Amino acid sequence: MKQFRVVETSCETLRFLKMNLLPTKSEKEPIAADNIVLHSNDEGSRAKSIGKDSQVLKKGPWTSAEDAILVEYVKKHGEGNWNAVQKNSGLFRCGKSCRLRWANHLKPNLKKGAFTMEEEEMIVKLHAKMGNKWAKMATFLPGRTDNEIKNYWNTRKKRHQRAGLPLYPHNICFQASDENQQTQIVSCVAQQHSGILQGNSFDIPGTGFENLNNGHGDLSYASSFPDHSVSSMICHEYESPDYGYMDKVNHVKQVDAGCDATFYSGPPSVSQFLIEPPGQLTFGLHYPYDPDPNFKDLATFGGEIPGRHAFPIDKFSASRPLSGAVKLELPSLQCTETDDSSWTVCHSTPTFEAVNAYVESSPTTVSLQPEAISPWSSGLLDALLHEAQVLSSSKRYSSLKCSSSVITHNEMVECSDLNISETECEDYNGPTYPLGHSATSVLNECTPPVCGSLSHGFPPFKDIPGSQNTFAVAEHLSTPNMEEKNMSSHPDFYRPDALLGSDWLEEGSQVAKDNSVLSDAVTTTLMGHDFCIEHKIVPAGTSSDLVRGTKLESHSRGKIPDVSQMPELP
DNA sequence: AAAGCCAACAACCGCCCCTTC
C-alpha cells in the first residue's frame, strides 16, 4: 500500500470532501484553508503531515484561499525562505509545498495552457541535449515550469512508447554531455525558439547522446539506426556526408521500428554521436507537422553562428563511401541529406512515424497508401502536393527536371522533395551513383544548379582555414550569376564579407550561394536579436567535399552580430 | 449510461547540493 494513498476506509468521506470542499479545475471558489481537512486512517496520509513544530501541515490540492495567502506573503517578503511562509503566513503548508505552488502556479508570467508547437520542438531538442534536466530545460522556455515540461515529456514518452514510436525526430540533434558544447544547443535552441524550425531542418552536428548514457531508457530517435552500432556511428562522425537519411531509412526498414532499444545496447559512452553527418549540411529537425507552408520553400538553414559553429570544420572530412545501401526506397519520406533543400519535404514529413508506416507497407506504394500511413502522414501528402505546387510554380525550379541522367544539385532536391518516383530518384543512387558512392560525390558530379551557365566564371573558393584538405572548394564551382549579382546590395544576398566572424570563412572568401537559396533567407530571432539566417550547401566540384555558405547577419543587413557580445541564454 | 482508457495536470517525496554556522 502506498504510503499516501487515501485508503478505502475513508473513501466516502473523501468523496464527499472532494465534491463539496476541494476545488477542482472548474471550481476555483475560495475555500478557507482550514475548512479542508482530509481524513485518512493512514498516519502518513497525503492529506496532512506533521511539521517540526507539531503543527499539522496540510497536503493535497491547494485552495484559492491558500493561494491568496501565499501570493500575499510572497508579495510582501519575496521568494525564498519558504519554511518561514508556514510560520508567518498561517499557511499550514510546508515550505517545499509553498515553493512548489508558487513556482508552478502562482508565480507571475507563467504561461498556461498547452505547449505551442515551437515549445514542443524545443522540449524535444532540449531533451535530446540534456536528458531529464527539467529545470534546465525550463530556462529555455520562458513561462514554463520544469514540472510542466516534465509532465509533457512523460506524457509524450508514454504515448510514443505505446505507439512504438521514437521519442525524437530522426535527425534531431543530440548533444554531447560536454558542457563546452553548450553553444551548440544554444544555436539550435535559439533558432527553434524563434520558430525557424517550424518544419525546417536543423540539427546540431557533432552532438552526442547524453541521455543515452544516463540510462533514461527513452526510446531515442537513435532507433533510426537500429542496426548501426554506436561505435560504428562514432566512426563515421563527421565523415560520410553520404550517410544520409536514406541510409537511416534503409536501416529502419531492415529492423522493425519497434526495436528502438537495440540502440541502447551499444557502448555506454557515446559522447559524440552524430546523428546527421555534417556533409548533409541540412541540419534538420524534421518535424512531423508543418504548420506553415510558407516555410517550405526555405532552403536549408544553418544553426551556425559565426564564431560559434556547431561543428568544427576541421572534423569535416572528405566523404567516405558507405558500405550500406543507398537506394532510395521511401519516396514519401526520403530526405537526401546531401541535398541542401531536401528538408523542404522532410520538415513536413512525418518522420519516423511515416517511416514506420512505410516499413509496414509496400515500398513501391507506401506514399500513396493511406492505410500505410500514420496519422501524421496524412499531412505528408498534403505537404507533398503543396510542395509540388510550390516548386512547379517557382522560378527557381523552372528549369529543373528530375529525369535527366545528369542531374543538378537542385534537381536532386526536386526529385527527392517531390518524390516523383522511386525509379527516378534511383537515378541518383542506382546506376549513376552506385552503392558506396558518396552522396557528396554525387553532388560533385552534379551539374551545378540552374539559373545560368553551368560553367559560370565564378571565382574559385578559397580553402577554408583550418580545414586542411577537407574543405577545399572546387575551383570550377559553377554557382550561377554570382558575378552579375551584387551580393552586397541585393536584398536577398549577402555580402561575402558578411561571413567574417565565421571561423571557417576567412576574409574575402567567396561565398557560393545560388538564387534559390538566398531568396529563402529568413528572419528569425536569436537570443533577442533579429537575424537573417541562410544556409546553403555548395557542391564542391571535383573534390568530394561540400562547403557551406552560412550566413547570419543582423536584421539590419550588412551588420554581423558579434555573437560573443550576445547575451547568454539562461 | 457506464466502464475503461488515456492525457494532462497537480502534488508530494526522497535525494542531493549548497550555504551557513
Add this chain to the structure above:
DNA sequence: AGAAGGGGCGGTTGTTGGCTT
C-alpha cells in the same frame, strides 16, 4: 571539517476530465 538547514531537482503517484467502446 562536519552538521544542519534550505532549497532545487527528478521521480513518482494521484486526480480529473475527455474520449471511446
